[in-house]
Amino acid sequence: MQKTQKAGQATKMTKEMQQCLEACLTCHNMCEQAMTDCLQKGGGQAEMQVMRAIMDCSEMTRTCADMMMRRSPMMAEMCAMCARACDMCAEACMRMPEAPHLAECADSCRRCAEMCRAMAGAAA
Amino acid sequence: MQKTQKAGQATKMTKEMQQCLEACLTCHNMCEQAMTDCLQKGGGQAEMQVMRAIMDCSEMTRTCADMMMRRSPMMAEMCAMCARACDMCAEACMRMPEAPHLAECADSCRRCAEMCRAMAGAAA
Amino acid sequence: MQKTQKAGQATKMTKEMQQCLEACLTCHNMCEQAMTDCLQKGGGQAEMQVMRAIMDCSEMTRTCADMMMRRSPMMAEMCAMCARACDMCAEACMRMPEAPHLAECADSCRRCAEMCRAMAGAAA
Amino acid sequence: MQKTQKAGQATKMTKEMQQCLEACLTCHNMCEQAMTDCLQKGGGQAEMQVMRAIMDCSEMTRTCADMMMRRSPMMAEMCAMCARACDMCAEACMRMPEAPHLAECADSCRRCAEMCRAMAGAAA
Numbered sequence: 001m002q003k004t005q006k007a008g009q010a011t012k013m014t015k016e017m018q019q020c021l022e023a024c025l026t027c028h029n030m031c032e033q034a035m036t037d038c039l040q041k042g043g044g045q046a047e048m049q050v051m052r053a054i055m056d057c058s059e060m061t062r063t064c065a066d067m068m069m070r071r072s073p074m075m076a077e078m079c080a081m082c083a084r085a086c087d088m089c090a091e092a093c094m095r096m097p098e099a100p101h102l103a104e105c106a107d108s109c110r111r112c113a114e115m116c117r118a119m120a121g122a123a124a
Numbered sequence: 125m126q127k128t129q130k131a132g133q134a135t136k137m138t139k140e141m142q143q144c145l146e147a148c149l150t151c152h153n154m155c156e157q158a159m160t161d162c163l164q165k166g167g168g169q170a171e172m173q174v175m176r177a178i179m180d181c182s183e184m185t186r187t188c189a190d191m192m193m194r195r196s197p198m199m200a201e202m203c204a205m206c207a208r209a210c211d212m213c214a215e216a217c218m219r220m221p222e223a224p225h226l227a228e229c230a231d232s233c234r235r236c237a238e239m240c241r242a243m244a245g246a247a248a
Numbered sequence: 249m250q251k252t253q254k255a256g257q258a259t260k261m262t263k264e265m266q267q268c269l270e271a272c273l274t275c276h277n278m279c280e281q282a283m284t285d286c287l288q289k290g291g292g293q294a295e296m297q298v299m300r301a302i303m304d305c306s307e308m309t310r311t312c313a314d315m316m317m318r319r320s321p322m323m324a325e326m327c328a329m330c331a332r333a334c335d336m337c338a339e340a341c342m343r344m345p346e347a348p349h350l351a352e353c354a355d356s357c358r359r360c361a362e363m364c365r366a367m368a369g370a371a372a
Numbered sequence: 373m374q375k376t377q378k379a380g381q382a383t384k385m386t387k388e389m390q391q392c393l394e395a396c397l398t399c400h401n402m403c404e405q406a407m408t409d410c411l412q413k414g415g416g417q418a419e420m421q422v423m424r425a426i427m428d429c430s431e432m433t434r435t436c437a438d439m440m441m442r443r444s445p446m447m448a449e450m451c452a453m454c455a456r457a458c459d460m461c462a463e464a465c466m467r468m469p470e471a472p473h474l475a476e477c478a479d480s481c482r483r484c485a486e487m488c489r490a491m492a493g494a495a496a
Contacts, residue, residue: 069404156317193280
């Protein structure tokens, strides 16, 4: 299992990695905006649970993006976890699709989940 | 104003710095908990504005703590900004003191603001 | 005004959770300090790899602490991942135990890994 | 389904804000990559100081981007502080322009500083 790449040296990003990074940042941005919309609906148990899913997804996509940027050795594992956070957030957002940006947020979560899962597989 | 400390070397934390760091971490913790309580009240314009103040304070206290941990050259400036975020959060929390942890959160914000302002003055 | 535990309501932290949170914050603090020491040794491939392990551990402990503070549903999964980051960091730090804080950092990593693994098991 | 702007509702991003957000994310990405290069050069006092400037800039651009995403009331103040972090980082990176990505990083810092300063003025 020879490693030709020099340890620690910043490798060039593959196209897949670049796309995954962009999907994470887009999803993170959508989550931050969706929080505001969720807050406005807010109050009930349902909104609470959606809000929690968005908060986790927002933090996971941000952390995942950072780890890709610095080519962390834990990148694949983080991508897999990020994909799960995105799945849960997409599912939660679809429970209140009438709120302004939640359907949009769900879309970006699904795309990000797909990219992260591919990245997790490729990097593993 | 001679500097004997070698550039870049991790200086020992003063007692004041240690207390300020702890105040930031406590305040950050309280903010994260207060968010949940605020969400449960949630829905109206008032709750939205409190939530925004808590989110900012949570992020500022976390970032400020990190910068103290690594003795960032921007530490004093960050402490000053963090103190302002704490002031705003304390003021916002007191607008709904009936919510479970908001009065407690306001207390930790006030203490953190005080510590940060002292640190900002000392380090400047 | 009796309070029964409602979904989404901030649950009181168990003693184990409180200890795990503190271990994460201590470890995060040690990592931020260890980075400085590692930088001073720096330059070679070895230092690079230690630095990367510390950066990951620092980010994972910070994120894990935040997720505990807000009782995230992904907390158990994050604790498990955090434990692995701590393992890797402890192992990396022991490769250059002569650097000022790296042995200390390794100690706090080991303790944090243990706490996180217990929390991951308990919360799962 | 007419929407009038309500307090707290996510306002549409202006073109300037969108550009500033993108400049922050680009700069953050460059900083994360520059850290690796700086580490490889690493070891001396000079590298230490460059590394510290990059770490601060990386954190400030990330935090600033997040605050724009959620239209924080402290956005203008954060943009002003971020601009100063970018200035310092650009200046630090130019002290070792022979390292692979540091000149590039300085470029993205300068652009980000300019955008942030404009945003700080506009939002103030």
